[in-house]
Amino acid sequence: MRLIRNALVQCLAVLLLALAVLLAVRPPIPASLLTFYLAVIGVGLGVYITATTERMESFWRPLHALLILDRLRPARWGVLLALPVLAAGQTAWSLLPTRQAPATLRVIHPAPPTQIRFEGRSINLREARNPLRAAKASEPRAFAAHVETGRRVYYQNCFQCHGDNLAGDGPFAHAFNPRPANFQDLGTIAQLQESYLFWRIAKGGPGLPPESAPGRSAMPRWEGRLSEEEIWAVILFLYEMTGHPPRTWD
Amino acid sequence: MAKPCRNAHGLWLSPATGGWALAAGSLLPALSVLAAEVAAGPAYRAFPWIGSRVAVWIAAEVHLMFAAFVLGVPLFAVIVELGGMLTREARYDRLAKEFSKLVTLATSITAIWGGILLFLLVTLYPRFWNYLAGVFLPTLWVYPLLFLLELISIYLYYYSWDRLPGGAGKWLHVGLGVWLNGVGTALLVLANAWATFMMTPGGLNPATGELVSLWAAVSNYAWMPINIHRLVANVTFGGAIAAAYAAFKFMAARSAEERAHYDWMGYVGMMIAMWSFLGLPFAGYWLMREIYAYDQTMGITMMGGFLSWVWIIQAVVISVLFLGLNYYMWCGLERIAGGERYQPFIKYLLAVLVLGVLVWATPHSLVVTPEEVARMGGTHHKVFGVLGVMSAKMTAVNLMILASAIGFLFYRRANKIATHSRARLLGALQVATFGGAIVFIVYLGIDGYFVPPIVRVEQYSVWQVLAVLAAIVVTAAIDLVLFRHCRFIGPIHWGRMAPRSQYALVLVAVTFTWLMGLMGYVRSASRQHWHVDKILEDTSPDAFSPTLGFAANIVSLCTALFLGLVLLIFWINSLTEARAARPTAGAAAVPPGSAAAD
Known part of the structure; x- marks a missing residue:
């Protein structure tokens, strides 16, 4: 129960739920739109967390504990190593050669001439x-x-x-x-x-x-x-x- | 001009406000000499390094930002002063004076940028300037006189403040403020005539391009919507900048009294910005409707053509404003005894705002790869495609406005308990009013997909707006009755505000400035390769539409320039304050613990 009340857990749950819903939509949402939706939801969560001091403290509490408590040292190392590994993985993934033509912004209804x-x-x-x-x-x-x-x-x-x-x-x-x-x-x-x-x-x-x-x-x-x-x-x-x-x- | 000459395009903002500099009185002789020369001279001259278009663009934009501030702040300064006079609360008077002081400092910078703009226009675009002066000649004589009046009125208003402290003198001073705003509004509408004529020209003989009616040229399609839009936007802008000033002072404050005063000033500035801001989308719809009525090509260029993505950027930027303003209000609940009762509702209001942003910023033309197009079975997504059109966006924006209004009611009643004998009934009425408005707006939003566009634009959008306004007015009126003789739980602790809330105020000011620049670009870019749409063509080397990225960079540069100069004004202001005596607690300043929320 205490875990569910934590702001960090709540935010992660909302973000994952939003991601699951958006990925379940058929036909699939274009990547540009998916990224945008997730970014907006992320900003919304940021606003939610910092709108009250109590919630902000609740959000930082587990992160703070992760960074300073000795008993969480393995988890700390895990997270600190996972972050750059994930960033590197994402970078490598985005640099892989692809047969797909790049995304374009095509104007569907262009302005007509006068x-x-x-x-x-x-x-x-x-x-x-x-x-x-x-x-x-x-x-x-x-x-x-x-x-x-x-x-x-x-x-x-x-x-x-x-x-x-x-x-x-x-x-x-x-x-x-x-x-x-x-x-x-x-x-x-x-x-x-x-x-x-x-x-x-x-x-x-x-x-x-x-x-x-x-x-x-x-x-x-x-x-x-x-x-x-x-x-x-x-x-x-x-x-x-x-x-x-x-x-x-x- | 016997025949419309093929001519320029790159004037991203109107020369309109260039007339500011005329107030100095020194430019009129220079203008007449230059005007005589241009008939035989070149159509264009080049500006070194950045080019003529960018030079005029920057000068016009920065000038316009200052002009908006100088015209917007007195509009609410005089209302605050009047409020102080009627309630006999000295803090309002001090606040109004402080607002006005910012204006006096900004006026000279406004005039300087106006002068720069005018010289650039006359020297770099002489043929265009000659044409515009030919159409609007009488107004160019009236404008400097009006500006002179404006200048005298601003200084008289500020410097007579302490000499007209009470009684009939105070009424005279308020009257002076009203007069100042009248002159300022006249300046605005006159300058708007030049700007909007370039966009939706009227009063001309279509065959020859010669002027037939000056009034028709002034009252062209976009004139009145722009007048309303700018008038309201100036108030919002002025409020946002004043709130940022207060935030700056709050964070630099060294005493509890100072912090309390600037916390309250920031709150008032933000409230002014927020309430006037809520009216802006409505004025914007009207403007776009007039543009479409003038020419579908221009309308589609803006909304569906190469500028369409600017509206997605605009939606995101305005969403930042919505979130920023509401965020500040939510943070403010912490300084109010009893505010914690309303904090649990924040998540619901936030959910409406976030969903509104998602709908509003969903583009009609998606950025897609060919594979994604194939997977979707077309260029529109079957589910989210419906969010890309007006019905959905209108509904989203109106619900966001309602959510903000509900948030404000929560804020307003945070430290109060209603003691009215029919409190339950009145509360239920408020809920029913909001609920009814929401159902009505959503119904029109859905039905809007199935009616002719003219019905959607001219009826449904108007009804949605009226539903929002009616809900706000009715619930506010009920709230006044409900809490007229209420019981206070505790005071508002002015000054006990988290610093992050002050950054939100700064964010709102920066975002609003940037938004003004972006919308100025869109309005001017909609003319494409024309100085005056379909009348005077751009044949300069700059006669091409820049990429959106380039435009965004120039807008950012203008924003940085403007805010840098505003910071300079704040700093100069603080130099004069350092010498003055500090306000004594209790008399003029807001007590750190005060029950007043409005």
């Missing part, structure tokens, strides 16, 4: 609106026809990668790294304006800015294959099918 050229014409992405969306309120039949056009375009050109249900799991999807975007995910098209999607569809992977590492997206450039209206129509379809409304500021 203006793009599409089939020889300038389109201002800041002001561009989906011209077919206006029909939703005024001409429901025409709107349904546009969505239908979008559906046709999608299943002729896009579903192989983005999937039947727009979840980024089409038959080709597993061959790509990074995987095609999952439109059902709340972190993708639900966060974006329609003009952004127009840019991404029209210009594809080759049109990505440097921070998104051009060439790492297999998305083709659809300019020249799809007309402007077809692109706007497929955008309508994506939002209608997923149920996500596009980001607007009106």
Whole structure:
């Protein structure tokens, strides 16, 4: 009981529990995120220990005893030797050659340019609106026809990668790294304006800015294959099918 | 200017506050001569060693930090003075005067850095300066006059303190303080117009770039959100620096009275910093909303593009502030008789704060290896990916604010026992209010994933904020009733504070300074290769975005410069104090054992 009340024991228990929970998560958490989470929890524990003098003393008591008591000499030597050995082991481990490419910070949704050229014409992405969306309120039949056009375009050109249900799991999807975007995910098209999607569809992977590492997206450039209206129509379809409304500021 | 000239980008901070130096009155003739020369002269000149951009960056940032301090401290100094007048407690008056003294010392350094910034802008970026002066010419005439008024008001406010000690004279002095703050706020909003115009310009003919409306140029998209954001942030910053000053004095104190006084001063500074700080995230959301409304490209550049990781750094840094401020408060329970009753709750509040940090700082774009991407089945993690978007972060921040407010209530009642006849009911009401707010915030946070972004941004985020504010106001009001005629367990032992708590105050001040620098960088960097967004392009050799690491180094350098100069001010202040008589215990100083907590 006395052991459980000790702040050092409590902190170690929390840290180990947090580590166990984070390691149990599936799919595995990226190492960068795991390290960050553990660091924050560690800082939190530091705050917890030092917030009261009594707890701080409770935390240091076993460490102090370890450093000065004669009866703990073997344990002291064990710890003092284990620390540099662990540090050396970690250093050696991190220096081992690996086949894995280094971790990268890829910007998933890079900032679009203000203006793009599409089939020889300038389109201002800041002001561009989906011209077919206006029909939703005024001409429901025409709107349904546009969505239908979008559906046709999608299943002729896009579903192989983005999937039947727009979840980024089409038959080709597993061959790509990074995987095609999952439109059902709340972190993708639900966060974006329609003009952004127009840019991404029209210009594809080759049109990505440097921070998104051009060439790492297999998305083709659809300019020249799809007309402007077809692109706007497929955008309508994506939002209608997923149920996500596009980001607007009106 | 008939056609927008292709031009600069690297002005990391606005030239806005450069006008400080105009107050000296000596720069106006020089400016007009230079302005006439630039039409035929070069667009840019080079600065030796560090380059023009970094030179302007440092001058602007350090100047801005001092300006924030000089404008922020009088805002609460006058409130503290008024409090002292109404409660007839001399310690408040002494505290307000001490705050003001720091301002008078810092004002001259502010002006010097403003002068440096202005000379650098005019000489290194003459074409840009010429353009901005052309758009804002009338304001450049008003600004130095305002500054002159500010300068006179600051000195008059401080030096008339002892000459207007009581009665009508004291009211006049408080009125002078209010006037000083009015002038200071006018300066702030005017300078903000220049800064925000560079970012979200308005009032221009889109085809020619010529000015159509000066008012529209001033009241551009980002102007009002920045005004509010900076006004509040200046108070926070001023409070944090004043608290660090108190910590410095506390640790150097040689008597119990001195320690008690500076412990109390640190507490007041920290409270000012904390309560104003809680309002900052709300002002920040508004600013970002306006930026997105102005141009999604700029919004995505900041939040999702190459600057997105700065927001993760920001989340970590603000988390340090949350933890630092709460930590100080928790340490403070030890100096209050009865405070030990609330210490067991610290772990729960800390758990909310730590979980909040984990959610807030979870990035949307992860740093991953190709193998990790393959294992996750995509670039987003199926479990933690949902934490990378606004709904989760808004919820986390609001819960962190509520946890801080609950912590403060614990602190406030630490040495009190409620004797109200309906104490149980009132206590239950407080619990129900906090509980209701938490449930409501979490509900909106979850539902926020399933509503259009416009609803999330314009309605849910506002409701969450209102729920937090309502909970804080209602529970504080109940607390006032609950403990109006309470029984005190014992005194607050001012001065009996662990040194580690004072380091927390210093940490908060350093962190806040660094955060200001970082956010200044983000705001300016969002323009990328433009001096004035989409109007005046940067064609200088510095027309590229530096790496985040480089930016962080410059921000650190600015922070070190600012804090070094602040330390110099503290030291100069201590020289004058050494000659003055020490305060007598009991009269002006806080008694080491006092029941007052607020």
